[in-house]
Amino acid sequence: MQNIAVIGTGYVGLVSGAGISDYGHNVVCADIDKTKIEQLNKGEIPIYEPGLHELVNRNVNFNRLSFTANVDEAIRNADVIFIAVGTPEGENGASDLTAVYEVARAIGENLNGYKVVCTKSTVPIGTGEKITNIIKDVSKNINEFDYVSNPEFLREGSAVKDFLWPDRVIIGASGSRAFKTMKNVYRPLYINETPIIETTVETAELIKYASNAFLSVKISYINEIANMCDEIGADVHVVSKAMGIDGRISPKFLHPGPGYGGSCFPKDTKALISMAKEMGIDLNVVSGAVVANQLQKERMAQKLLNLFDGDIKNKTIAILGLAFKAQTDDIRESPAIEIINTLNKNGALIRAFDPAANENMKKRFNDLKTFDSWEEAVKDADGVVIMTEWNEFRGLDLLKLKGLLKSPVLLDCRNILRMDDLETMGFKYDNVGRKKR
Numbered sequence: 441m442q443n444i445a446v447i448g449t450g451y452v453g454l455v456s457g458a459g460i461s462d463y464g465h466n467v468v469c470a471d472i473d474k475t476k477i478e479q480l481n482k483g484e485i486p487i488y489e490p491g492l493h494e495l496v497n498r499n500v501n502f503n504r505l506s507f508t509a510n511v512d513e514a515i516r517n518a519d520v521i522f523i524a525v526g527t528p529e530g531e532n533g534a535s536d537l538t539a540v541y542e543v544a545r546a547i548g549e550n551l552n553g554y555k556v557v558c559t560k561s562t563v564p565i566g567t568g569e570k571i572t573n574i575i576k577d578v579s580k581n582i583n584e585f586d587y588v589s590n591p592e593f594l595r596e597g598s599a600v601k602d603f604l605w606p607d608r609v610i611i612g613a614s615g616s617r618a619f620k621t622m623k624n625v626y627r628p629l630y631i632n633e634t635p636i637i638e639t640t641v642e643t644a645e646l647i648k649y650a651s652n653a654f655l656s657v658k659i660s661y662i663n664e665i666a667n668m669c670d671e672i673g674a675d676v677h678v679v680s681k682a683m684g685i686d687g688r689i690s691p692k693f694l695h696p697g698p699g700y701g702g703s704c705f706p707k708d709t710k711a712l713i714s715m716a717k718e719m720g721i722d723l724n725v726v727s728g729a730v731v732a733n734q735l736q737k738e739r740m741a742q743k744l745l746n747l748f749d750g751d752i753k754n755k756t757i758a759i760l761g762l763a764f765k766a767q768t769d770d771i772r773e774s775p776a777i778e779i780i781n782t783l784n785k786n787g788a789l790i791r792a793f794d795p796a797a798n799e800n801m802k803k804r805f806n807d808l809k810t811f812d813s814w815e816e817a818v819k820d821a822d823g824v825v826i827m828t829e830w831n832e833f834r835g836l837d838l839l840k841l842k843g844l845l846k847s848p849v850l851l852d853c854r855n856i857l858r859m860d861d862l863e864t865m866g867f868k869y870d871n872v873g874r875k876k877r
């Protein structure tokens with residue numbers, strides 16, 4: 441058992457802290473946000489993430505997990521410190537590392553014996569070296585620490601599962617003592633024979649960006665193929681299924697849709713492009729994916745307008761789904777934002793429903809009308825657009841939907857409804873890259 445401090449109780453920090461305590465370590469999650477810590481100490485989880493509440497409660501009850509606003513003390517008591525604070529998008533797509541460097545300074549000030557300092561937040565290549573230098577400077581060259589890069593690959597909505605049963609763990613470090621300490625942290629995973637890649641700090645930092653950018657490219661690629669399918673009347677699902685059977689391609693992340701969103705892909709692709717540019721390298725493939733993603737979001741808005749022959753003024757449109765994907769309340773970079781903007785610009789009236797993200801979207805659009813069920817949202821609307829693939833929309837009762845709508849017009853941006861059913865029920869509809877009969 442080791443004493444672990446996780447600094448930053450956002451999405452990554454909280455899931456990682458709770459997950460590491462579940463491995464049997466003694467974990468304290470620290471954050472300068474006192475309100476958040478008070479909330480957590482009352483058993484309230486500030487984010488929506490399936491399984492997280494149970495994971496936190498279980499480990500708090502076993503006295504393995506606690507929360508504190510005293511970051512300095514957490515650092516002093518720890519053998520391993522995980523940096524998991526936010527790295528928002530700064531100027532020119534580069535990451536804003538203010539919070540990371542702040543934590544590095546706090547570590548330097550509180551260094552009182554050998555510790556492993558490990559970054560979980562996604563940081564640009566070379567940040568490890570900067571963090572190391574800050575700690576050395578502030579701690580007056582006490583070199584009793586090793587630096588490790590241990591990037592996370594957590595998907596929102598399945599982050600708990602991704603943490604406890606990861607596809608792989610990346611450990612970037614330079615000394616055998618650091619590898620040994622990290623091996624101890626991830627002991628249960630070593631026993632499970634989870635692939636663990638031990639490498640240098642820089643390589644670990646790049647792996648994270650290279651993985652996320654690749655997945656973004658894959659999505660933009662299938663979206664563009666879907667757009668071709670629209671034109672030629674082909675079915676993109678058959679195309680991606682057939683492509684995915686080829687082991688070299690794999691079927692995952694070949695699902696067409698309204699464009700990727702969330703806190704990672706949009707930010708990480710831009711950060712990677714910006715880093716490469718500084719090295720004099722043009723990442724043309726990733727840049728293409730970023731452009732294609734924005735166009736895909738706009739294309740969905742255009743599809744909706746087309747269903748109303750370009751005139752959507754004073755029409756009431758129901759939006760089903762506001763989160764950037766299902767199983768999360770996160771609306772960051774959600775394609776639904778583009779649709780709301782287009783509808784507002786064109787004088788349409790919006791009635792929206794999301795099972796988890798209503799409140800977050802209302803923070804962004806104060807006057808957005810949201811409802812507690814899809815039935816209420818679609819009532820007397822002139823049309824409906826599905827933006828997020830929540831299970832409850834997959835099983836929509838089309839007869840009921842048609843009865844509630846003023847006119848049966850539907851845009852399915854996630855291809856979750858059966859076209860045969862929509863056809864039989866007399867819907868005027870569109871989707872992403874599936875043949876219309």
Ligand code: UDX
Pocket residue numbers: 592593594595596597652659692693694695696697698699700701702703704705764765
């Ligand atoms: C992602 C990475 O998967 C994770 O490893 C990383 O650490 C953080 O970023 P997340 O942003 O939670 O996780 O979502 P993910 O499930 O990867 O989906 C990202 C976006 O791509 C969503 O907008 C989703 O709707 C979209 N997507 C995904 C598609 O449009 N098609 C697909 O086939 C897959």
